[in-house]
Amino acid sequence: MRIEKAKEKKKSKIRNRLIFRTIILLVLVAAVVFALITNAEKDNTIYGVGDKAPDFELKQINKNNELESIRLSDLEGKGVMLNFWATYCKPCEKEMPYMQELYPQYNDKGIEIVAVSLDATEAVIHQFIEKYNLTFPIPHDNKNQVSDLYKIGPIPTTYFISPEGEIIEKIEGALTLERLEEYFKQIQPRQ
Amino acid sequence: MKKIKCECGHINPEGTVLCEACGKPIEENQHIDGNDKSKLLNMRYDGSARRSLTYNRSIIDKIWSFFSSVKVGVWLIVITLVASSLGTIFPQEMYIPAEAENRNPAFFYEDWYGLLGKIYYQLGFHELYSSWWYMILISLIGISLVICSIDRVVPLHRALKMQKPKRHETFLNRQRLFSGSKNVSSKEKQQLIENLKKQRYKVRNEDGHILAEKGRFSRWGPYVNHIGLIIILIAALLRMTPLLFLDEYVWVREGQQIVIPGTDGEYYIENKEFILEAYDDNDERFKDAIARMGGNVASNYQTNLIIYKNVDASIPGAEPKLEKVVEDKVFMNNPLKFDGYTLYQSGYQQNEFSTMSFIIHETDDPEEKAIDTFTVDLSEPETEYELDSGFRVVIDKYYPDYVLEDGEPRSETKFPRNPAYVFFIYPPNSKSPEISFIGIGKNIDATGENKYKLGISDFEMHDVSGMTLRRDYTLPLFGLGAFIFMIGVVQGMYWQHRRIWIHPKENEMLLAAHTNKNWYGIKKDIEKIISGTNIEMVVDQQELNELDKKQGG
Numbered sequence: 001m002r003i004e005k006a007k008e009k010k011k012s013k014i015r016n017r018l019i020f021r022t023i024i025l026l027v028l029v030a031a032v033v034f035a036l037i038t039n040a041e042k043d044n045t046i047y048g049v050g051d052k053a054p055d056f057e058l059k060q061i062n063k064n065n066e067l068e069s070i071r072l073s074d075l076e077g078k079g080v081m082l083n084f085w086a087t088y089c090k091p092c093e094k095e096m097p098y099m100q101e102l103y104p105q106y107n108d109k110g111i112e113i114v115a116v117s118l119d120a121t122e123a124v125i126h127q128f129i130e131k132y133n134l135t136f137p138i139p140h141d142n143k144n145q146v147s148d149l150y151k152i153g154p155i156p157t158t159y160f161i162s163p164e165g166e167i168i169e170k171i172e173g174a175l176t177l178e179r180l181e182e183y184f185k186q187i188q189p190r191q
Numbered sequence: 192m193k194k195i196k197c198e199c200g201h202i203n204p205e206g207t208v209l210c211e212a213c214g215k216p217i218e219e220n221q222h223i224d225g226n227d228k229s230k231l232l233n234m235r236y237d238g239s240a241r242r243s244l245t246y247n248r249s250i251i252d253k254i255w256s257f258f259s260s261v262k263v264g265v266w267l268i269v270i271t272l273v274a275s276s277l278g279t280i281f282p283q284e285m286y287i288p289a290e291a292e293n294r295n296p297a298f299f300y301e302d303w304y305g306l307l308g309k310i311y312y313q314l315g316f317h318e319l320y321s322s323w324w325y326m327i328l329i330s331l332i333g334i335s336l337v338i339c340s341i342d343r344v345v346p347l348h349r350a351l352k353m354q355k356p357k358r359h360e361t362f363l364n365r366q367r368l369f370s371g372s373k374n375v376s377s378k379e380k381q382q383l384i385e386n387l388k389k390q391r392y393k394v395r396n397e398d399g400h401i402l403a404e405k406g407r408f409s410r411w412g413p414y415v416n417h418i419g420l421i422i423i424l425i426a427a428l429l430r431m432t433p434l435l436f437l438d439e440y441v442w443v444r445e446g447q448q449i450v451i452p453g454t455d456g457e458y459y460i461e462n463k464e465f466i467l468e469a470y471d472d473n474d475e476r477f478k479d480a481i482a483r484m485g486g487n488v489a490s491n492y493q494t495n496l497i498i499y500k501n502v503d504a505s506i507p508g509a510e511p512k513l514e515k516v517v518e519d520k521v522f523m524n525n526p527l528k529f530d531g532y533t534l535y536q537s538g539y540q541q542n543e544f545s546t547m548s549f550i551i552h553e554t555d556d557p558e559e560k561a562i563d564t565f566t567v568d569l570s571e572p573e574t575e576y577e578l579d580s581g582f583r584v585v586i587d588k589y590y591p592d593y594v595l596e597d598g599e600p601r602s603e604t605k606f607p608r609n610p611a612y613v614f615f616i617y618p619p620n621s622k623s624p625e626i627s628f629i630g631i632g633k634n635i636d637a638t639g640e641n642k643y644k645l646g647i648s649d650f651e652m653h654d655v656s657g658m659t660l661r662r663d664y665t666l667p668l669f670g671l672g673a674f675i676f677m678i679g680v681v682q683g684m685y686w687q688h689r690r691i692w693i694h695p696k697e698n699e700m701l702l703a704a705h706t707n708k709n710w711y712g713i714k715k716d717i718e719k720i721i722s723g724t725n726i727e728m729v730v731d732q733q734e735l736n737e738l739d740k741k742q743g744g
Contacts, residue, residue: 013249018249018251018252020198021251021252021255022251024337024338024341025251025254025255027488028330028333028334028337030331031330031333031394031428032257032326032327032334033424033435034328035330035427035431036326036327038324038428038431038432039321039323039326039431040323054507055507056506056507056508057506057507057508057509058508061687065364071506084606087602088591088592088601088604088605089605117697118605119605120570120591120605120606120607121569121570121571121589121591121605123571123572123573123574123589124589124590124591124602124605126574127587127588130446138435139508141508143448143449143450143459143509143511144449144450144452145450145456145506145507146508148450148452148453148456148507149456149507149508153285171295172295173295173298
C-alpha cells in the first residue's frame, strides 16, 4: 500500500515537472517569436516590394506638363515610376535625361513618371527642368510629407509601381537607360 | 525514478551528490562534482541534484537539460561575440555612404570591396544585427539564462531547506576548515553557542549536533541578478515595437513649418527662433576659464517652437489643417513633452542665408551710388524682379550652395549656405540683358562690357535647429531591471553564506566550517567564537594540501 502511494506521488511529481518545463519553454519561445515578427515588421514600415504604394497628393510644378496636381491613386491603371530626387544630387542628374528620353514613348504605352522633388525652393527646380527639357510631372514635396511617408533616405530612390498600385521594384541609386527600360516593360499595362 | 536513501534515513532525489540532510557523500554520484579525486568536498550548489544532469525522458526534458548547461550558455555568448564583430568589417546597410554611385546593397558591397564585399552581402552580414539568426542567438542566451537559473535555484533552495544540524562525520572532515578537539567540557560548549549567537549566527541544535548559519540570503544574489537581466532583455524586446519606442531627428529652419518624422504625418513643427547665448568674456567668475578655452563659450542652446497637430487626416501631401498643440521653448535639460513624445534640443547650424539685398549702380561710378535696390527671399526666390526705376532683373541661375566642380557651377546641397546667382539685368527700355554672376566674394562681369553692376548691400541669416524626437515607454522597465540587477549584485557581494558545524563524538568534538566566499572572514569569526575555550582552531585543509604538493614536488 505505502509503496503504491509513493509511486503515485512520484508520477504526479514527474507530470507536474513536465508541465512546468513545457510552460516555461512555451513562454520563452513565444517571446522569441514575438521578437522575430516585430523585427520583420519593422522593415515593412518602410514600404518595399510587394506592398501597396501609399497614396499621396502634391502640387505639380512642371510647366511643360498640363497636370495641376498629382494624386497617386488617380494613376491606377497606369504603370508608375515614382522617383525621389533633388537638383543638387549628382546621381539624380545623371538619370534624369534617360527618364526624359524614354518618357514620350512609354507615356503613350500607359506609363507615368512622377518625379517628386525634395528641393527647398521652386526656383532651382524650374532651372533644372529648363536645362533638361523635362516634360513629366514634377511635384514639389516642400514640407517633407511624402518623403517622410516613404521614409526616403539618400536620393535618388525610385519605386516602380504596377497598374494595380503594387510596388514591383525599389531602386536606390541611379539607373542606366537599359535598366530603366527593363523596369518600364515590367510595369507596362497589358493592352 | 530512483531515489537514494542515505544511512541517516533521508531519501534524496536521484543525482544528489551530498545527502541533503546529513551531508554524507553519496558514493555512486561523486564523479558529478569530481569529489572522488580529492580529499575536500566540492560544495557547489551544496551537492544538490541538478535535475538537468539526471533525467532525460521526453523531448522537453532534453531541451531543458541542453539549455541548463552553463557550458552551452558560455558558448552561446562566445558565438554571439564573434558574430557581432563580423558585422563591423564593412559598414552596415544603413551606413552606406550617400556618395556611393549605387546604394543598393546588392551592388554596393561588390562595387566597393570586391569579392569579399560580395560574400559579405551574400551572407547577409550587411544587416547582421537585425537578421533573424542574430536575434535567435540573443534569444538563446536569454533562454539559457532563464533555464540555468531555474535549474539551479530550485534544488539549491531545497538543499538549504532540508539540511539538518546532524551531519555525517565524513562531511565534516572533508570540509576545507576543520578541527577536532579533545576534552571539551559542556560548559565550554555552552560558551561556544553563546559566542556564535553573539556573532549573529542562527544556531540549531539536534542531539548536541550544532549548525550555525548566517547570511543564507546572499546565496540568492545571482538569481535575483538574473531576474534583473531577464527584465532588461524583455525591455529590449519591447523596444523593437515602434509603438513603445521611437527615435527620430529633424532639422528645422527658423520660420519653417514641416512634418515631424515618425509621427505618421500627424505632428508638425515650426521653428520660431533659435537662440545661442555665450558667457560674458568679462565675467569675473569665469574670466580665466573662458580665456583658457579661447573665448566664446556657449551658455545656452534654445529653440522657441510651436507644435501643430494635423486634424485633417486626409491624404499625405495635401495642404494640412493644423491646430496648435503647444508653443514653448526647448533648451538643454529642458525638453518639451507633448502627447507622449519628447522633443530635445540637440543641434544647430548657423550658416544659412534667408534674404539678400542688392543694389544696381553704374559700373564706372566710384561711389557706387544706388540707382535701385531689390531683395531676394531665399526661401522662395522669384525669377523676375520689376523695379520702380524701370530696371528688370531676371534670375537665370540660382545656386543655393554654390561650388565649382570640374569647371561647372552647381549646388552642393539644397540649403542656402553659399548662394550664388546669374542675373540678367535689363536696363530701362532695353531688350538685351547684361549678364552678371554674383556670389559671396564674387562679382563677375561675363562680357566685361556691362554698363551696370550689382552689389550685395545687405543680407539676413537664419539658424537651423536640430531636434531629437523620442518616445520611449520602455525606460521604466530598463530602470526596474537595472535596479533588481543591482540588488542581486549587492546581495551576493556584501554578504557571505557562512556555516559552522559541530559534531560531538565520545571523546572528541569535530568542528567544520564552510563559506561561499571570504574564507578569511569566517576564520576570524571562528577565532572569536572559540576564544576562552579549549577548542582547537580550525585548519585550512586546502592550504595544507597545496603546501604538501609544493614540498613533495
